[in-house]
Amino acid sequence: MEYSYKPKEGVRAARALRHDIDASFKDLGQVCGNISGKEASKAVQLLESVKLGEVPILYRKFNKKLGHRKELGGRRGRYPKKSAGIVLEVLRNAMANAKNIGMGEKLVVRHASANKQNIYPRMASKGRAMRSNYETAKVEIVLEELK
Numbered sequence: 001m002e003y004s005y006k007p008k009e010g011v012r013a014a015r016a017l018r019h020d021i022d023a024s025f026k027d028l029g030q031v032c033g034n035i036s037g038k039e040a041s042k043a044v045q046l047l048e049s050v051k052l053g054e055v056p057i058l059y060r061k062f063n064k065k066l067g068h069r070k071e072l073g074g075r076r077g078r079y080p081k082k083s084a085g086i087v088l089e090v091l092r093n094a095m096a097n098a099k100n101i102g103m104g105e106k107l108v109v110r111h112a113s114a115n116k117q118n119i120y121p122r123m124a125s126k127g128r129a130m131r132s133n134y135e136t137a138k139v140e141i142v143l144e145e146l147k
């Protein structure tokens with residue numbers, strides 16, 4: 001698998017990727033958008049609190065008929081616990097990769113994204129002409145040292 005983000009020349013980066021995830025790529029993408037650009041330690045704290053249902057995630061996209069959250073200043077959000085747990089695992093994996101290659105403790109999430117990966121058709125049994133799709137997703141995170 002290829003990463004969609006290429007770091008600049010001379011910049012050390014740690015990466016992590018997980019694919020074939022059984023979760024909504026839309027929720028995963030919104031969670032990734034909320035941690036992108038943050039320090040890795042603060043991103044871990046945010047994801048742990050979202051996983052427990054204490055803090056909502058701001059939805060910038062796919063937010064029609066979505067509830068407003070007081071914690072977000074009246075903006076639209078949700079509590080995607082499953083997606084937050086998956087992104088947290090990938091982030092911890094990227095942090096372990098950074099430690100393994102000898103990067104410092106101050107890390108920033110330079111790139112975090114989630115995309116749809118595969119679509120598998122699922123047919124109903126007993127000759128019914130009903131079809132529903134099974135979609136999988138992938139998540140990739142790139143960390144860089146904070147200067």
